[in-house]
Amino acid sequence: MHLRPVTEADLAMFQRYLTEPGLIGPDWRGFRDAQEPARRFARDGFLGEDGGRLIVDVDGQAAGNVGWRKGSYVPPAFYWEIGIVLLPEWRGKGFGWRAQAMLCGYLFEHTPVQRIQAGTHPENTAEQRALEKAGFQLEGVIRACEFRAGQWQDGLLYSRLRGDAPVNPQ
Structure with a gap:
């Protein structure tokens, strides 16, 4: 398994995320513009200064992607917020x-x-375990932070700092 830049062949997977309810689980936010991934790829190949995406490649197959976006509590310092989407057939196998x-x-x-931070749903215990294995520490509950499934939902915030113990993903 390795991470690699997005290629044009990967755009179909990104389009599926936007048009197939349930494919990415509870994070699906309704139908979105399926041409947006092609525009983003044309603009910067999903590798911009404020964030990007890399493909999770398992034996030459795109299993999903990891992404990051810039955030800031006090400019000019910034942090990265990361996320992951694995296609259903790749979940539960230790790739996340x-x-x-x-x-x-x-x-x-x-x-x-x-600082790198990641959020997850309180009911997503598999992602909580994955974040902890990846070296993240739970910081706390963020109340009513996202609108999902017709109502405001709480989230959990995890972080990893540069000085934290390194994690060997092998």
Whole structure:
């Protein structure tokens, strides 16, 4: 397993995320513009200064992607917020925590960021375990932080700092 840049062949997977209810689980937010991934790919190949995406590649197959976006509590300092989407057939096999640990290593190596954070749903115990295996620590509950399934839902916030113990995703 490794992370690689998005290619044009991967755009169909991104279009599926936007048009197939349930494919990405509870994070699906309704139908979206299926041409947006092609526009983003044409603009910067999903590798912009404020965030990006890499493909989780397992033996030459796109299993999903990891992404990051810039956030800030106090400018000019910033943090990365990361996320992951694995296609259903790749879930529960240990690829998720490894991909997130690899992404953290990549971001700590290539950007001056001090903090990487990730959120998840309180009911997503598999992702909570994956984040902990990837070196993240639970910071707490963020109340009513997202509108999902017709109502406001709480989230859990995890973080990993540059000085935290390194994680070997092998």
